[in-house]
Amino acid sequence: MIAVLIGGKEAVTENNIMLLEYPSNFILEKSKAMGGNPTDWKHVEYSVGPHKSIVGCDVSGEIVSMGQHVDTTEFHIGDYDFSFAHGTCLRKPDNGTFADYVALDSELTFKLPKNTEFSNNDVISEGKVISFEEAASIPLSWFTAGGALFHEMKLKYDCDAKKPQNKFPLFVWGGGSALGQAVIQLAKKYHGYTKIISVAGRKHEKQLFAYGADEVFGYHESDVITQNKNKYNNTQQLFYCVSTLDTL
Numbered sequence: 042m043i044a045v046l047i048g049g050k051e052a053v054t055e056n057n058i059m060l061l062e063y064p065s066n067f068i069l070e071k072s073k074a075m076g077g078n079p080t081d082w083k084h085v086e087y088s089v090g091p092h093k094s095i096v097g098c099d100v101s102g103e104i105v106s107m108g109q110h111v112d113t114t115e116f117h118i119g120d121y122d123f124s125f126a127h128g129t130c131l132r133k134p135d136n137g138t139f140a141d142y143v144a145l146d147s148e149l150t151f152k153l154p155k156n157t158e159f160s161n162n163d164v165i166s167e168g169k170v171i172s173f174e175e176a177a178s179i180p181l182s183w184f185t186a187g188g189a190l191f192h193e194m195k196l197k198y199d200c201d202a203k204k205p206q207n208k209f210p211l212f213v214w215g216g217g218s219a220l221g222q223a224v225i226q227l228a229k230k231y232h233g234y235t236k237i238i239s240v241a242g243r244k245h246e247k248q249l250f251a252y253g254a255d256e257v258f259g260y261h262e263s264d265v266i267t268q269n270k271n272k273y274n275n276t277q278q279l280f281y282c283v284s285t286l287d288t289l
């Protein structure tokens with residue numbers, strides 16, 4: 042197969058990569074669309090990933106083969122689906138999504154309708170996910186947000202909670218990012234906090250309110266930290282969703 046690998050300080054394309062072996066609860070997927078994330082270039086540029094490891098985390102595509110422990114009432118050869126892999130990983134350097142084929146954990150894979158097609162648009166449109174490109178833009182940021190909120194920050198899976206699960210606000214720096222948008226929506230749906238406060242570009246404000254933010258501070262405003270501190274002095278949990286040169 043063809044794959045994008047770490048080759049020194051660059052991403053390089055190589056042919057004739059061997060198809061990987063995968064665990065019995067995994068699906069082998071023929072990739073149709075891949076999503077790019079900051080982790081991809083960071084692993085290449087900063088030599089975080091091993092030499093010759095395959096790059097890429099997000100993917101949508103078609104099932105071509107399945108391990109013997111995959112739930113066959115749920116998944117079938119030829120189904121369309123989307124998920125993520127841990128690209129440029131030390132333990133599994135031969136599995137990343139920037140490749141013809143990728144192995145996906147069936148427990149973390151979501152099915153797409155049979156009529157899913159390529160959008161072939163440069164920009165992903167808002168609304169229902171109907172294309173392979175749109176599906177490939179979702180998994181990693183949502184799993185990262187969910188892992189952090191429900192595992193690290195110990196929220197419960199209770200979307201009917203009548204009272205906020207925590208008696209303090211959640212602070213999301215970078216609410217306009219892919220990660221920040223997912224964090225805000227999940228924190229809101231599971232009624233995790235008394236308020237959801239975000240620092241983001243003002244152009245994202247309307248959308249973030251619709252997702253569940255209670256207040257948005259503009260990150261371009263020079264006194265943004267003072268504004269925050271003056272209004273909210275009991276911040277106990279902060280989600281930092283931005284890369285700047287200082288915080289990479």
Ligand SMILES: NC(=O)c1ccc[n+]([C@@H]2O[C@H](COP(=O)([O-])OP(=O)(O)OC[C@H]3O[C@@H](n4cnc5c(N)ncnc54)[C@H](OP(=O)(O)O)[C@@H]3O)[C@@H](O)[C@H]2O)c1
Pocket residue numbers: 078079080180181182183185214215216217218219220221240241242243244245260281282283284285
């Ligand atoms: N995406 C993922 O799945 C994922 C997973 C794990 C970790 N991360 C990490 O999370 C960070 C964000 O990744 P992403 O993929 O979500 O990024 P992204 O979608 O490319 O978002 C970048 C956003 O950051 C905003 N921004 C830039 N500087 C800011 C600042 N100083 N304050 C507030 N907002 C600022 C930009 O706002 P404007 O549009 O207003 O310019 C833009 O909306 C990265 O460090 C990444 O490594 C991401």
